[in-house]
Amino acid sequence: MADPIPVYLFLGFLDGGKTKFIHDTLCDQRFQTKERTLCLLFEDGEEELDTSKYTGGNNVTVVVADGKEDLNRKFLTDCLKKSRAERVMIEYNGMWTLQELGMALPDNWQIYQIMMFADANSILSYNNNMRQLVYDKLNSTEVVFFNRCKPGLDKMPLHSLVRQVSRRTAIVYEYEDGTMENDDIVDPLPYDMDADIVEVKDEDFGLLYMDAMENTANYDGKTIRFKGMTVRSPRLPKGTFVGGRNAMTCCAEDIQFVGFLCHWAKTDSIKNKGWYTITAEVKAVKDPVFNGETGPMLYVRSVEKADKPSEEVVYFG
Numbered sequence: 001m002a003d004p005i006p007v008y009l010f011l012g013f014l015d016g017g018k019t020k021f022i023h024d025t026l027c028d029q030r031f032q033t034k035e036r037t038l039c040l041l042f043e044d045g046e047e048e049l050d051t052s053k054y055t056g057g058n059n060v061t062v063v064v065a066d067g068k069e070d071l072n073r074k075f076l077t078d079c080l081k082k083s084r085a086e087r088v089m090i091e092y093n094g095m096w097t098l099q100e101l102g103m104a105l106p107d108n109w110q111i112y113q114i115m116m117f118a119d120a121n122s123i124l125s126y127n128n129n130m131r132q133l134v135y136d137k138l139n140s141t142e143v144v145f146f147n148r149c150k151p152g153l154d155k156m157p158l159h160s161l162v163r164q165v166s167r168r169t170a171i172v173y174e175y176e177d178g179t180m181e182n183d184d185i186v187d188p189l190p191y192d193m194d195a196d197i198v199e200v201k202d203e204d205f206g207l208l209y210m211d212a213m214e215n216t217a218n219y220d221g222k223t224i225r226f227k228g229m230t231v232r233s234p235r236l237p238k239g240t241f242v243g244g245r246n247a248m249t250c251c252a253e254d255i256q257f258v259g260f261l262c263h264w265a266k267t268d269s270i271k272n273k274g275w276y277t278i279t280a281e282v283k284a285v286k287d288p289v290f291n292g293e294t295g296p297m298l299y300v301r302s303v304e305k306a307d308k309p310s311e312e313v314v315y316f317g
Helices: 018-027 073-083 098-104 123-129 131-138 156-163 202-214
Strands: 005-012 037-041 060-064 087-091 109-119 143-149 170-175 180-182 223-231 240-248 255-263 274-286 294-305 313-315
Touching: 005 018, 018 037, 018 087, 018 109, 037 073, 060 073, 098 131, 109 123, 123 131, 123 156, 131 156, 156 170, 202 223, 202 240, 202 255, 202 294, 202 313, 223 255, 223 294, 240 274, 255 274
Parallel strands: 005 087, 005 109, 037 060, 037 087, 109 143, 143 170, 240 313, 255 294
Antiparallel strands: 170 180, 223 240, 223 274, 240 255, 274 294
16 A cells, blocks of 8 residues: 555635635745645635745645546545645635545545634634534534634634534634634533532533543543433344434434443343433443544443433534
């Protein structure tokens, strides 16, 4: 297999600041190496890249795609071959999904870093009208830059927009004068992590699931209690079931079941797709179910029949 090609991915909507950031990066002496760089632009914004302004500009090839018809392996492979590049920067079109990009990337192209850029004055409007596309970007990015921020900015709506999707993504606010500020808003959990039994309300299961997956170490050794649907399957290890909920990830058309793998000797006694109150100890375990990483595994203390919640679908918020 060919050597891996590192890909730096820049996400966001039109005039969100992607091209400017790429330009500033290419002008940065710290980024200037002898490595040849291919810049693929899949969005035609107001900013343009001028390789004559870059130190070592001869090592930078800029390709502006004609449209979505160029989002395919052959086009990407041909661009790499012609440029003889050793690394790739992609300015991705905000109206396309990341799944479409993933299907088009050559096998040896490996995404090293993902950043999202958004105009602080328009991103909430995008979210109101194109929630699924906004979620698609926020769900994958490592850091979000909210630019064109004005003095006295109310950060909470922007902070909440990101945190509804991820509690791990870093947030940076860039003001009109060029100064930057890291997000420092602390999100208190809606349940008491110091209690003998961490009681999770029905509406907070989505947050429990997301936080436990992202911050497993904080839950190691904790005893939690929540109401969930139990799912049994012959594909699961013997003596286990999944306790969870149907969750809306971005829109009504995108509802999926999420839950924790629960170990219990009496698994055969519970109903498949029944509603129960589950009390269990959480242990941080490195397991194939977490793709070889460490995740929260539940060891059940009790399972009690329960009425289904008034709202069967929960949200990641």
